[in-house]
Amino acid sequence: MTRQIEIVLGVGGGIAAYKVADVLRRLTESGHGVTVVPTRSALRFVGEPTWAALSGRPARTEVFEDVHEVPHVRIGRRADLVLVAPATADLLAKAAAGLADDLLTSTLLTARGPVIFVPAMHTEMWEHPATVANVATLRERGALVVEPAVGRLTGADTGKGRLPEPADIFAYVTDVLARGTAGPDLTGRHVVVSAGGTREHLDPVRFLGNRSSGRQGYALARAAAARGAKVTLVAANVALPDPAGVDIVRVGSAAQLYDAMLAAAAGADAVVMAAAVADFRPAAYTDTKIKKAADGSSPVIELERTTDILAHLAAHRPDPKQVVVGFAAETGDASGTVLDHGRAKLAAKGCDLLVVNEVGADRGFETEDNAAVVLGADGSAVTVANGPKTALAHIVWDLVRARL
Numbered sequence: 416m417t418r419q420i421e422i423v424l425g426v427g428g429g430i431a432a433y434k435v436a437d438v439l440r441r442l443t444e445s446g447h448g449v450t451v452v453p454t455r456s457a458l459r460f461v462g463e464p465t466w467a468a469l470s471g472r473p474a475r476t477e478v479f480e481d482v483h484e485v486p487h488v489r490i491g492r493r494a495d496l497v498l499v500a501p502a503t504a505d506l507l508a509k510a511a512a513g514l515a516d517d518l519l520t521s522t523l524l525t526a527r528g529p530v531i532f533v534p535a536m537h538t539e540m541w542e543h544p545a546t547v548a549n550v551a552t553l554r555e556r557g558a559l560v561v562e563p564a565v566g567r568l569t570g571a572d573t574g575k576g577r578l579p580e581p582a583d584i585f586a587y588v589t590d591v592l593a594r595g596t597a598g599p600d601l602t603g604r605h606v607v608v609s610a611g612g613t614r615e616h617l618d619p620v621r622f623l624g625n626r627s628s629g630r631q632g633y634a635l636a637r638a639a640a641a642r643g644a645k646v647t648l649v650a651a652n653v654a655l656p657d658p659a660g661v662d663i664v665r666v667g668s669a670a671q672l673y674d675a676m677l678a679a680a681a682g683a684d685a686v687v688m689a690a691a692v693a694d695f696r697p698a699a700y701t702d703t704k705i706k707k708a709a710d711g712s713s714p715v716i717e718l719e720r721t722t723d724i725l726a727h728l729a730a731h732r733p734d735p736k737q738v739v740v741g742f743a744a745e746t747g748d749a750s751g752t753v754l755d756h757g758r759a760k761l762a763a764k765g766c767d768l769l770v771v772n773e774v775g776a777d778r779g780f781e782t783e784d785n786a787a788v789v790l791g792a793d794g795s796a797v798t799v800a801n802g803p804k805t806a807l808a809h810i811v812w813d814l815v816r817a818r819l
């Protein structure tokens with residue numbers, strides 16, 4: 416039997432503490448042992464009985480309780496992971512300064528596994544130079560500081576600073592745990608990923624689309640975030656939960672995807688085109704719904720080519736060191752194997768890496784798994800056996816990282 420994962424859940428004094436009770440529930444329900452360590456002010460929002468009942472353990476605040484057990488050392492050392500949520504501006508400042516005036520801050524100094532801070536605060540506090548500097552310090556030291564979500568804050572205001580949804584925080588923790596002791600090796604890097612499939616509208620109700628669910632692109636975004644990268648995810652028509660800590664730009668058509676990718680790629684270390692982009696769009700858009708003709712004839716729709724975004728990104732890199740990755744769905748035919756077509760496409764697109772999927776009736780699309788060969792412009796080929804899209808995502812990031 417494998418050992419139970421031990422997690423320390425540090426709770427800061429913010430209103431979002433009530434949402435963290437749900438995160439705790441998800442962690443314990445998935446079989447992890449969780450010790451909750453709230454700050455004194457956290458207990459003003461959600462009381463000790465809630466944390467104790469949901470974790471099945473006492474939830475201590477002070478180092479002066481059970482002193483004979485030296486709790487901060489015991490709890491910190493045995494933790495496989497420390498999750499701090501909500502991480503308030505005050506808590507980030509204390510952690511950055513290495514203060515240790517309660518059980519949580521003391522535990523942070525004894526913990527040796529991954530530490531994740533999930534900040535939640537008003538936009539002004541998040542953007543204050545003091546907070547910005549503290550976050551940078553914590554990241555430099557190897558902690559993961561999740562970018563807050565944008566949305567409704569306490570009161571009537573909206574902006575950046577919202578705690579991500581409990582399910583998304585749980586998914587992030589799962590992604591980090593899956594990495595084991597491998598540290599966040601993409602900290603300080605900015606990566607851009609496109610996901611989903613574009614829709615090219617014919618009229619207000621009809622479009623030409625494709626079967627891409629966005630799962631592979633979302634897996635890439637989640638994997639990069641779990642490795643500490645700043646991630647911009649350009650999502651075309653995807654109905655999946657927002658990954659925590661990822662900036663999402665939503666687009667519909669190939670033209671919108673082109674604009675969003677060009678804007679996001681400026682200043683990025685790596686760009687991955689996982690989206691299925693329409694190669695053709697209707698040459699004309701009809702403002703009103705196209706009606707059936709009285710004479711029974713069918714309309715003829717003229718198509719025009721869209722811009723090849725991947726080829727454009729590869730040819731116009733803002734920095735020659737930027738790594739550009741494409742995907743290709745191929746089938747073997749009389750003119751060549753899947754890999755022959757992949758090699759030719761890699762050269763034609765001018766990218767550094769091309770993830771080649773062999774497609775058949777039910778392979779690749781709308782599934783949880785993916786098998787691929789990742790071709791490099793340097794002639795390399797890495798075969799990835801059929802497995803979770805997350806596993807393929809991590810291999811792609813390993814290969815990208817080796818080229819950064």
Ligand code: CTP
Pocket residue numbers: 669688689690691692693694721722723724725726740741742743744
């Ligand atoms: N792609 C793109 N812009 C397009 C079409 C495709 O950026 N207008 C990108 C996809 O995101 C993917 C890669 O190009 O990363 C390969 O797409 P694919 O459709 O396989 O290639 P095509 O150039 O369309 O070649 P084919 O003629 O085989 O369809």
